[in-house]
Amino acid sequence: MGNDVGFVMQTGQMFSGTGTELRVGGVSIPPLTPGRMPMMTNTGGNGVTLADNTTVQGLFINDPTGTGITGALGITNVVISSNHIVTTLSTVISLPSAQGSHIVESNTINSDGIGILMSGQNRFQQVEVRNNNVSTAAAAAVQIFNSAIHGNNMIIEDNILTTTGSAVAFFDVSASAPTQVLQIHRNSFMGQMFFSKPVPGDVCLFLTSNSGPAYNLQNTGGGTFQLRSSSQAAFEAANTVVLPGAGFLYTPGPSSFLFSSSPCP
Numbered sequence: 145m146g147n148d149v150g151f152v153m154q155t156g157q158m159f160s161g162t163g164t165e166l167r168v169g170g171v172s173i174p175p176l177t178p179g180r181m182p183m184m185t186n187t188g189g190n191g192v193t194l195a196d197n198t199t200v201q202g203l204f205i206n207d208p209t210g211t212g213i214t215g216a217l218g219i220t221n222v223v224i225s226s227n228h229i230v231t232t233l234s235t236v237i238s239l240p241s242a243q244g245s246h247i248v249e250s251n252t253i254n255s256d257g258i259g260i261l262m263s264g265q266n267r268f269q270q271v272e273v274r275n276n277n278v279s280t281a282a283a284a285a286v287q288i289f290n291s292a293i294h295g296n297n298m299i300i301e302d303n304i305l306t307t308t309g310s311a312v313a314f315f316d317v318s319a320s321a322p323t324q325v326l327q328i329h330r331n332s333f334m335g336q337m338f339f340s341k342p343v344p345g346d347v348c349l350f351l352t353s354n355s356g357p358a359y360n361l362q363n364t365g366g367g368t369f370q371l372r373s374s375s376q377a378a379f380e381a382a383n384t385v386v387l388p389g390a391g392f393l394y395t396p397g398p399s400s401f402l403f404s405s406s407p408c409p
Contacts, residue, residue, distance in 0.1 A: 150186030150208060152193045153200075159192065164202025164226050175202075181228060190214050191229070194239075199223040205230070212236040212255075220244035224251060231255045236278075238263070245270045253278040259285040259305075271298045282309040285335070289316030297325045305333040312356070316340045317347050323409040329353055336360050341369050348372060348408035351379070357387035362395040374405040 153159060160166050162176040184191060186208035192200050194215035205212045205227060212229040213236070215222065221244040229236045229251060235258045239246060242262050249272065253259045259278035262271070271288075278285040285305035288298070298315075305312045312335025317324055323346040328337075333356035341347050343365040350372040351359070363369040373379035376398050385391045394401060 147184035148187050150188075150190055150192065150210075151184065153195045153198045155195045156197045157195065158199040159201075159203070160199070161202030161204075186210060194219055194222050196220040196244075197222070199225070201225040201227065204228045207232055208234075210234055211238045212253075214238040215240070215242075217241045218243050221246070223247045224249075226250045228252045229254075231257055233257055235259075235261045237261065241267075242271075243267050243269075247272045248276065249273070250275045251278075252276075253280075253285075255279075256281045256283070258283040258287050260287070262288045268298065273300045273303065275302045277304045279306045280309070281307070283307065284309065284314045285312045285333070287314045289314065289340075297327050299327045299329075300331060301327065301329040303331045303333075305331060305335070307335040309335060311336045311338045311360075313337045314340075316342070317345070323348055325408045326350065332356070338362075341365050341367070343367075346370070346409070350408065352382045353384075355384040355386055357385065358390040358393070359383065359385075360393045360395075361401065363400045364395065368402055369400070370402045370404055370406075370408065372405060372408060373403055375403050376401075378405075379403055 161182045163180045165175055166173040181204040183204040183206050185206045190210035191205040191208040192213045207230050211234050212231050213224055218241050219239050233256050236253045236255045238261045240263055259280050285307050312333045325348045327350045330353045336358040337356055338360045340362045344367045346368045348370040371379050380392050
């Protein structure tokens with residue numbers, strides 16, 4: 145495949161490389177070229193432009209001049225899986241003002257820009273970001289902000305996140321919604337994992353078995369920010385700090401957080 149003009153998807157489409165298993169209507173079609181990804185780029189824009197209810201999998205998207213994979217404002221229900229995506233200066237995966245449910249899994253991402261970006265007036269039902277290997281220079285590997293999770297969960301698990309910048313993962317819950325649940329498990333990261341709640345409202349963070357140098361938690365907007373653990377000591381013991389002198393920072397202080405092992409509301 146020698147596509148150098150990108151690909152614009154239509155609603156309901158699946159765009160799959162021949163090196164990846166394809167499941168259609170419950171039927172599994174084995175890879176036609178196992179271990180080989182078709183390569184594409186765009187010398188004048190985005191690699192892949194999503195539509196609602198679409199899937200992109202098994203592609204090598206090599207340094208388009210625009211974003212690697214993106215969609216229009218309000219993009220709904222997409223799956224981005226098992227791709228290798230490289231960009232020089234631009235964001236790799238961008239889902240602006242996302243709605244509905246989204247899965248970003250098993251991708252390899254290399255970029256000087258942001259790895260996975262969900263921004264704008266996000267109104268998720270569920271987001272799953274898992275088993276990705278994301279390496280960025282200066283920018284965040286994962287950045288999700290101005291978000292309101294109106295359904296179940298935001299699940300970030302089993303990722304390897306690396307950046308040469310200060311924040312490897314940035315989660316900003318600055319849109320109103322019922323209690324929002326964030327599950328962050330078993331991630332290995334180099335850089336600061338940052339959580340911010342600058343507006344009133346309730347957030348429940350379930351953070352376990354992560355490994356990295358620093359965890360920065362901010363509750364400056366009022367409301368309840370529950371850290372699901374029986375105590376501050378138990379919460380910190382459930383995650384690993386890999387560098388001396390770093391660790392857990394609470395703003396304005398630990399007393400502004402609720403340490404409780406009760407299930408998230």
